[in-house]
Amino acid sequence: MRKKIVAGNWKMNMIPSKSIELVTEIHRELNRLGSRDAEIIICPPYTSLERVAKIIREMRGVYCGAQNCHQELSGAYTGEIAAPMLRELGIRYVILGHSERRQYFGETEEAIQQKVKTVLETGLNPIYCCGETLEEREAEEHFSVVEGQIKKALFELEEEQFRQVVIAYEPVWAIGTGKTATPEQAQEIHAYIRSLVANRYGEAVADKTSILYGGSCKPNNAASLFSQPDIDGGLIGGASLNADQFVQIIAAL
Numbered sequence: 001m002r003k004k005i006v007a008g009n010w011k012m013n014m015i016p017s018k019s020i021e022l023v024t025e026i027h028r029e030l031n032r033l034g035s036r037d038a039e040i041i042i043c044p045p046y047t048s049l050e051r052v053a054k055i056i057r058e059m060r061g062v063y064c065g066a067q068n069c070h071q072e073l074s075g076a077y078t079g080e081i082a083a084p085m086l087r088e089l090g091i092r093y094v095i096l097g098h099s100e101r102r103q104y105f106g107e108t109e110e111a112i113q114q115k116v117k118t119v120l121e122t123g124l125n126p127i128y129c130c131g132e133t134l135e136e137r138e139a140e141e142h143f144s145v146v147e148g149q150i151k152k153a154l155f156e157l158e159e160e161q162f163r164q165v166v167i168a169y170e171p172v173w174a175i176g177t178g179k180t181a182t183p184e185q186a187q188e189i190h191a192y193i194r195s196l197v198a199n200r201y202g203e204a205v206a207d208k209t210s211i212l213y214g215g216s217c218k219p220n221n222a223a224s225l226f227s228q229p230d231i232d233g234g235l236i237g238g239a240s241l242n243a244d245q246f247v248q249i250i251a252a253l
């Protein structure tokens, strides 16, 4: 059985004191929810990572992730954060290739590919994001766009390395827009991604690869998305900033 995961991406929200409040509230709501199968990942901004990671250590099945890191292990890159710095804080996951990074910070597929390698070499797990823009979907290029992204960033990895990767399919047109892919649209592309993985690494690896959906996933649509056979959880933006909504999404898995 592959891992079911719900990851919260807080983006550039939450000053450190607010981060502590939010993670404490999530802790309380999770205790109220009781038993669950899903692994939970919380990705606060860098400035809150250390404190949130410390609190999370007390929470069963909950891990801390970063939202990005640099592709080099260290060096003269003013303002950047390297993977070993994250590792020492007890961080386990790093979101890479988020469409906001691609769109607003000009991250190229080459840089993302290097980041994936560096993160793996540091002993962390990448959450690799892929997904098409609205224009690409309208031109019916979504399969080829996602295929190109995944092949470039992931398919040069050794099998052992690839097994450490979580994939997140996030159609750009659904992120923060309130427009969600329908469960059928998402399932179709998740199944396609899994078939690509099967072709490259074999059925057994594909069967173990967690593929998350992201893009306006909310308490009212999470259950129908998560009921699809190839959707193994979600990468949640806006709704992860509210403990009640975030835990409702976890409960839907």
Ligand code: PGA
Pocket (backbone or CB within 6 Å): 009, 170, 174, 175, 176, 177, 178, 214, 215, 216, 217, 235, 236, 237, 238, 239
């Ligand atoms: P959203 O963000 O849930 O606010 O659409 C998802 C994401 O960017 O990961």
